[in-house]
Structures are given as C-alpha cells and as structure tokens.
Amino acid sequence: MPTIKSSYLGNLRTESVHVQSGTEILTDAPVDNNGKGEKFSPTDLVSSALASCMVTIMGIVAARDGVELTGLSWEVTKVMQSAPRKIQEIIVDFSWENPVTEPSMVQKLKNAAKTCPVALSLDPSIKQTINFNF
Incomplete structure (x- = not known):
C-alpha cells in the first residue's frame, strides 16, 4: 500500500x-x-522536513529521558543554487524558551537531531547548518 x-x-x-x-x-x-509561490515548494518541504525530523528524534530522546521540549521553536532558511537548480544549503536555527541545562542532555539532543533519518538521507552536497541557540 x-x-x-x-x-x-x-x-x-x-x-x-x-x-x-x-x-x-x-x-x-x-x-x-515560473510558479505562483502561493504554497510550499517541493524544496521548501525538503527543508522543512529536515527540521521537523530533527525535532521528532529529539522528542523521542527527550521523552525517554523525562525532558519536556515545550517552548522549542525553529526557523528554516533554504539557499538555492543555479546550474543545476538545487538546494545548496539548509539552515536551521533552533531556539528554546526554557531549555534543559544539563550539558550531557543538551549534547544528547544535539546528537539526536543531527542523526535523524532526513539528515542522513540528504545528499552530502547539501550543506546542513544547524544552530542550537540554547
């Protein structure tokens, strides 16, 4: 199916x-x-999928360790290149209103994010710039 x-x-x-x-x-x-730009473009969805996947995996790790991710937010910037037209870079800026302060947990969440399935599936030529502002 x-x-x-x-x-x-x-x-x-x-x-x-x-x-x-x-x-x-x-x-x-x-x-x-040549489009209307009234909806997400396919490359917008790829960029958004990277960040959403990262947060999903962070959420799994956080739940397992009893950490609440409430207040976590992010912005995604997609950089395109031409000839050939493709995604050159995806920039994800994470912010967290009330972050966990334990350094080992912070590192565990960062590691989880960077090893999400979308991050691992993207072509290595697409630069992934991930900023954890917490």
Missing part, C-alpha cells in the same frame, strides 16, 4: 495525500521558477 498518493493540478501545482491520515499538502513552483 502506498504511503502518499499525488496528482498534478495544473499551473505548476501538485496535491499529495497521506494515505493513512488523509492529510493533504499542496505545492507550487516558487515565483523565481
């Missing part, structure tokens, strides 16, 4: 449906690549 079912809606827009939950995602080509 497929995980995702997708279709092309025209005008450089796609729709993808997560089969198990029915959740839908629409994408547009970005304005700088």
Whole structure:
C-alpha cells in the first residue's frame, strides 16, 4: 500500500495525500521558477522536513529521558543554487524558551537531531547548518 498518493493540478501545482491520515499538502513552483509561490515548494518541504525530523528524534530522546521540549521553536532558511537548480544549503536555527541545562542532555539532543533519518538521507552536497541557540 502506498504511503502518499499525488496528482498534478495544473499551473505548476501538485496535491499529495497521506494515505493513512488523509492529510493533504499542496505545492507550487516558487515565483523565481515560473510558479505562483502561493504554497510550499517541493524544496521548501525538503527543508522543512529536515527540521521537523530533527525535532521528532529529539522528542523521542527527550521523552525517554523525562525532558519536556515545550517552548522549542525553529526557523528554516533554504539557499538555492543555479546550474543545476538545487538546494545548496539548509539552515536551521533552533531556539528554546526554557531549555534543559544539563550539558550531557543538551549534547544528547544535539546528537539526536543531527542523526535523524532526513539528515542522513540528504545528499552530502547539501550543506546542513544547524544552530542550537540554547
């Protein structure tokens, strides 16, 4: 059974449906690549997926060790290159209102983030700049 079912809606827009939950995602080509830029672009989703995956793995480690991640937030910056057009760098800036202060736990969370499945799956030519502001 497929995980995702997708279709092309025209005008450089796609729709993808997560089969198990029915959740839908629409994408547009970005304005700088002939699109409307009204939705996430596919490369935006890749960049967002990196940060979301990192936080998911951090959350698993935190829950296992009795740490609450409430107040953790992040911003993602995607840097594109041309010729060929592809993601050159993904910058993730994490902030945490009330971070855990134990150095070993902080390091454990950072290590967990950097070894998430998306981070390990991205081509090594895509620079991953991860800033933990806590």
